[in-house]
Amino acid sequence: MHDDSDISVTGAADADARHATKMAKKKAARDKIMATKEGEKGLIIVHTGAGKGKSSSGFGMVLRCIAHEMPCAVVQYIKGAWDTGERRLIEGNFADLCQFHAMGEGFTWETQDRARDIAMAQKGWEKAKELIRDPAIRLVLLDEINIALRYDYLDVAEVVAFLRTEKPPQTHVVLTGRNAKEELIELADLVTEMTLVKHPFRSGIKAQPGVEF
Incomplete structure (x- = not known):
């Protein structure tokens, strides 16, 4: 048995x-x-799609660089007027390793001033080119630049040409925002599309600290 x-x-x-x-x-x-x-190479990375997490993923990469003591930089194109947790953390604790440039003044429906939006986007792009050209900076996050490109505040052909010809070989550039242009997707080494399955906003819940900003 x-x-x-x-x-x-x-x-x-x-x-x-x-x-x-x-x-x-x-x-x-x-x-x-x-x-x-x-071998290794500097990557062009695009985070796009309707789902949440594009900027969050970009800032996660920034924090990895900081943890490895790799100089990095952020240029924010849309959320510059927001008091975000990422900005507080980086400027308050890691300013020696990460430059933070908040260039935008809000979403286009908030500013309602196309000429000013274009001017701010152009100013942000000039700062981005300066940062990307610096070989000491290992990663540059261009947060929500895809929105500026979508509304033609910036010329996608110019952005693509610059990244193709002037980005240092070991520099990573991360570009976030929904509706990424096809030209940018074609150029990129890594593209992730965030898919929206469910979002609390649709249930009447507003953006909250620690989740959205």
Whole structure:
């Protein structure tokens, strides 16, 4: 007569062995793939889409750079008038490693002044070019630049040409905002589209500190 506990232990041991074999094969395959990868380069990274998390992901990369003591910079194109947590944290604690330039004055429907929006976007782009050209700065986040490009406050052809020809080889540039232009997507090394599945705003819940800003 078999002891049920013995059967259970044997079954668990078999499952563990199968799992170990499966993971060993997966690791061998992964190691083989990784062996073909060599070298590093500065990436052009686009975070776009209707879902939340584009700027948050960009700022997560900024914080990684800060943790690695890599100089970085932020240019905000739209949310410059907002008192965001990211801005407080960076300017209050990491100003020696990360420059923060808040250039925008709000979304276009808030300012209702197209000429001023264009002027501020152009000013932000000039600052961005200055930062990107500096080889000591390892990552530059252009937060919500895709909105400025969408409304033609900036010329996407100029932005693409600059990134293609003047960005230092080891500099990462992150561009966020929904409705990224096709020319920018084509140029980029990494593109992530945030998909909206559910958002509290649709249930009548307003933007909240710590979540949206």
